[in-house]
Amino acid sequence: MTVSSAPGKVYLFGEHAVVYGEPAVPCAIERRATVTVDPRDDDVVRVVAEDLSLNGFAVEYSGSTDEHPDVDVPTPLVEAAMGYVDAAVDQARDAAGAPDAGFDITVESEIPLGAGLGSSAAVVVAGIDAATRALDVELSPREIADRAYQAEHEVQDGQASRADTFASAMGGAVRVEGDDCQPIDAPSLPFVVGFDGGSGDTGKLVAGVRALRDRYDFAAQTVETIGDIVREGEALLADADAEAGADPDEDLLEALGELMNFNHGLLEALGVSSRSLDSLVWAARSGDAYGAKLTGAGGGGCIVALDPTPETETALQYTPGCEDVFRAELATTGVRAEDGEVRDE
Numbered sequence: 001m002t003v004s005s006a007p008g009k010v011y012l013f014g015e016h017a018v019v020y021g022e023p024a025v026p027c028a029i030e031r032r033a034t035v036t037v038d039p040r041d042d043d044v045v046r047v048v049a050e051d052l053s054l055n056g057f058a059v060e061y062s063g064s065t066d067e068h069p070d071v072d073v074p075t076p077l078v079e080a081a082m083g084y085v086d087a088a089v090d091q092a093r094d095a096a097g098a099p100d101a102g103f104d105i106t107v108e109s110e111i112p113l114g115a116g117l118g119s120s121a122a123v124v125v126a127g128i129d130a131a132t133r134a135l136d137v138e139l140s141p142r143e144i145a146d147r148a149y150q151a152e153h154e155v156q157d158g159q160a161s162r163a164d165t166f167a168s169a170m171g172g173a174v175r176v177e178g179d180d181c182q183p184i185d186a187p188s189l190p191f192v193v194g195f196d197g198g199s200g201d202t203g204k205l206v207a208g209v210r211a212l213r214d215r216y217d218f219a220a221q222t223v224e225t226i227g228d229i230v231r232e233g234e235a236l237l238a239d240a241d242a243e244a245g246a247d248p249d250e251d252l253l254e255a256l257g258e259l260m261n262f263n264h265g266l267l268e269a270l271g272v273s274s275r276s277l278d279s280l281v282w283a284a285r286s287g288d289a290y291g292a293k294l295t296g297a298g299g300g301g302c303i304v305a306l307d308p309t310p311e312t313e314t315a316l317q318y319t320p321g322c323e324d325v326f327r328a329e330l331a332t333t334g335v336r337a338e339d340g341e342v343r344d345e
């Protein structure tokens with residue numbers, strides 16, 4: 001049996017624009033998905049994913065998505081829901097040259113689904129690591145990131161960047177621009193996450209931005225301007241030259257917060273915010289956060305704010321429609337074995 005975990009993430013800046021080659025800075029956070037894999041003697045894949053509740057049903061099915069799942073919901077819904085796990089299994093089989101490998105898989109996760117915290121990337125990254133190790137293949141975190149990106153790309157109909165999967169596989173703060181993915185040094189940023197209880201469909205939201213961008217030059221320019229915000233933010237982080245994990249100074253937080261606010265405004269213009277996300281963003285700002293923005297694909301789910309004091313958490317807790325508030329620590333480790341195996345670096 002192999003067990004692997006991988007973290008979710010928040011975007012300091014740059015979601016959506018990163019899909020079109022602009023840079024982005026996602027940061028891995030200490031909320032993890034854990035995948036347990038037991039190899040089988042046959043070619044069946046059996047997945048237990050209790051968090052995956054469709055119309056109130058937990059999904060458990062056998063035989064990859066080719067066989068009829070044992071739940072009382074329409075097959076296309078289950079197929080859509082299981083897409084990421086299936087894609088991770090395909091990548092692991094491919095990496096091991098074992099197209100007929102069967103597995104019993106259990107997915108457990110602390111990351112709300114479809115809420116902008118990268119649950120899909122964490123499940124895919126942890127799934128590929130656990131399933132390849134179950135087949136006696138050890139991939140480096142970069143190789144896992146690359147395969148996890150292929151999986152997300154496939155499930156999201158060709159509309160995915162490397163950002164979520166790279167952050168989840170490597171941990172820490174990272175910078176992604178097209179195929180260029182690098183870890184970066186960032187101070188310990190005081191992230192506060194507010195969750196509206198909702199979710200958005202990443203593939204659909206990305207398709208919506210693409211349509212706007214194809215239709216209007218000013219939407220294409222908006223995407224480029226998000227890239228400018230990211231470049232400005234990176235320069236601030238580089239100038240601050242803070243040691244990874246050090247406490248950031250107030251000037252840096254103020255400047256980063258201003259850029260986050262600007263970034264949120266442009267995401268809103270691109271149609272990926274929502275009434276409740278906007279309301280959480282404004283609650284965080286009135287709670288004295290340095291800045292606040294939606295994180296991830298949007299449509300519903302989470303916002304991220306910067307505040308070292310408890311004020312933003314308190315303001316969010318008292319905001320109608322806010323289901324959960326928590327402080328998100330930077331996850332310094334990306335994908336890792338939870339079964340005692342030590343990775344060769």
Ligand SMILES: Nc1ncnc2c1ncn2[C@@H]1O[C@H](COP(=O)(O)OP(=O)(O)OP(=O)(O)O)[C@@H](O)[C@H]1O
Nearest residue numbers: 049051081109114115116117118119120202296297
């Ligand atoms: N615990 C889980 N068990 C099984 N599948 C999961 C789990 N968590 C996430 N997934 C898969 O990931 C999908 C959600 O991915 P999606 O990309 O829409 O949102 P996200 O990754 O949480 O947010 P974002 O991409 O905006 O950061 C779920 O529909 C499911 O297919």
Ligand SMILES: C[C@@](O)(CCO)CC(=O)[O-]
Nearest residue numbers: 015016160161163296297
């Ligand atoms: C919206 C998006 O930029 C981030 C989703 O967390 C999509 C992607 O990068 O694949």
Ligand SMILES: [Mg+2]
Nearest residue numbers: 118120121202
């Ligand atoms: Mg996702």
